[in-house]
Each structure stands twice: as C-alpha cells, then as structure tokens.
C-alpha cells in the first residue's frame with residue numbers, strides 16, 4: 001500500500017497526495033476519504049477565473065461516485081496547473097509551453113541553445129516550457145528566437161530584443177542628461193527617440209543595435225514597435241539582467257546627450273530624418289536605414 005496524505009482545502013481542489021514510487025503509480029486505487037468505496041478517474045472541464053479571464057480548463061481527477069468528493073494525485077495536480085497556464089496562454093495569444101517545446105525541437109535546439117540565443121538563463125526556458133506564463137515582451141522575444149531571427153535581422157539590428165538593455169540604455173541617458181526620461185504612464189514620446197538614435201547609430205557603427213528593439217514610423221516620430229505592450233515590462237525590469245554597455249556604446253550615448261541635451265531637440269531631429277519622413281505611417285523602420293541618418 002502506498003502511503004496517503006490527504007490535503008483538504010487546496011485552492012484548486014481537494015488533493016490526496018500519494019507518496020510512493022513511480023512503478024506503483026499505475027495501479028493506484030483511491031478510496032474515498034469519507035469511507036466510501038473506490039473513486040473513479042474522471043476527465044472534466046473546470047470553469048475558473050484566472051488573471052481576470054474566464055477559462056474552461058481540462059482536468060483529470062478522482063471522483064467518489066457516492067458523495068462526489070474530488071481528489072487528485074500529485075501528478076494530476078501538477079498537470080492541472082500546466083493546463084491552466086496553457087489554457088490562459090492560448091486565450092491571451094501567447095505561446096503555450098507545448099508550442100515552445102515543439103518549435104524548439106523543430107529547430108534542433110536544446111533548452112541551453114535557446115537560452116543563449118535569448119540572453120536569458122536556462123531556468124527561464126524550463127519554466128516557460130512548464131507552467132510559468134511569460135510576459136508579452138518575452139513572448140515576442142521567444143517567437144523571434146524560435147523563428148531563428150537573430151543574425152542579420154533588419155528589424156532588430158542583429159540582436160534579440162532585450163528589455164533589461166532597453167532600460168539600461170534609458171538609465172544611462174538619464175544619467176547623462178541629468179533628468180528622468182520615463183515618467184509614470186509614460187508613452188515614451190521622448191525616451192523612444194533617444195533609444196532609436198542609440199540603436200540606429202550603434203547599428204551603423206558597430207554592426208549591431210544596442211537593444212534589439214524594432215521601431216515603427218508612427219505619426220509622432222519613430223517609436224518602439226508595440227510600445228504599449230512593452231512599457232510596463234520596461235518600467236519594472238531588473239537592469240542587472242542586462243549585458244553591460246561597451247565603451248563604444250557608452251561613447252555613442254554621450255554623443256547623443258551632447259547633440260540633444262533637451263527632449264525637444266531629439267524630437268525635432270527625428271522628425272527631420274528621411275528614415276522616418278519617407279515611410280508610410282505604421283511601417284517598420286529597418287536598421288538598414290541607419291546609413292541614412294542625418295543628425296549624427
């Protein structure tokens with residue numbers, strides 16, 4: 001007999017944790033904790049509210065035919081958590097854990113390869129392939145890495161987008177300018193233009209952007225593509241996760257601060273750039289336009 005630990009009042013459903021070896025598992029018979037007979041394995045859909053979204057999640061658990069008491073093994077509980085995460089990700093338009101694993105294997109990448117390509121730790125990849133939900137910006141980065149986009153990419157300047165680096169560049173500009181660029185509820189009207197010049201000049205002079213960000217030609221100037229999705233992550237990200245700036249990159253940022261000491265100056269200059277002016281509104285500004293910059 002396996003030892004049985006009964007756990008009542010779990011937030012998901014009543015759990016019975018079976019502590020036993022794997023080979024005993026298949027023959028597991030569960031008896032109702034209320035003294036009824038054997039419980040039966042049932043598959044059902046569980047309706048629940050998760051992160052403000054109504055989900056219908058497939059669940060497998062033991063149910064007592066007599067009193068309806070529900071119980072799950074450790075494996076069933078873990079499977080349910082994964083199922084919640086994937087159902088949520090599907091409804092939110094994010095890659096599911098299964099999709100991440102499948103795409104990665106299709107490219108013959110190990111978890112370590114993917115981690116390296118994205119400049120994140122292997123633990124993050126493991127979590128996202130399991131039941132941890134990635135942020136929207138990391139989802140964007142995952143999709144790019146899984147499309148094999150990192151080398152020679154004209155939308156990202158030959159780098160996978162790094163939110164910590166975006167923050168690091170903004171922090172460095174703030175230090176150089178002596179004031180804040182990002183405020184509460186910021187729409188990045190000015191910060192994005194400093195970033196755009198930093199990335200474009202770095203691409204022109206070093207062959208690689210600083211942040212891997214993609215820019216669009218919006219009516220108010222060059223702007224981080226999908227900035228609305230990125231802004232919250234940028235504000236709260238831990239910059240210590242970013243690869244530090246090279247001396248060449250720091251010099252570029254210092255030149256930017258000299259050239260555009262005030263926000264209105266970077267704003268006006270960006271609006272004079274043919275790389276922005278000649279694009280249909282909403283179009284991506286490719287890094288191959290970095291050679292056309294006129295301000296510096």
Ligand SMILES: [Zn+2]
Nearest residue numbers: 032036064067
């Ligand atoms: Zn019962």
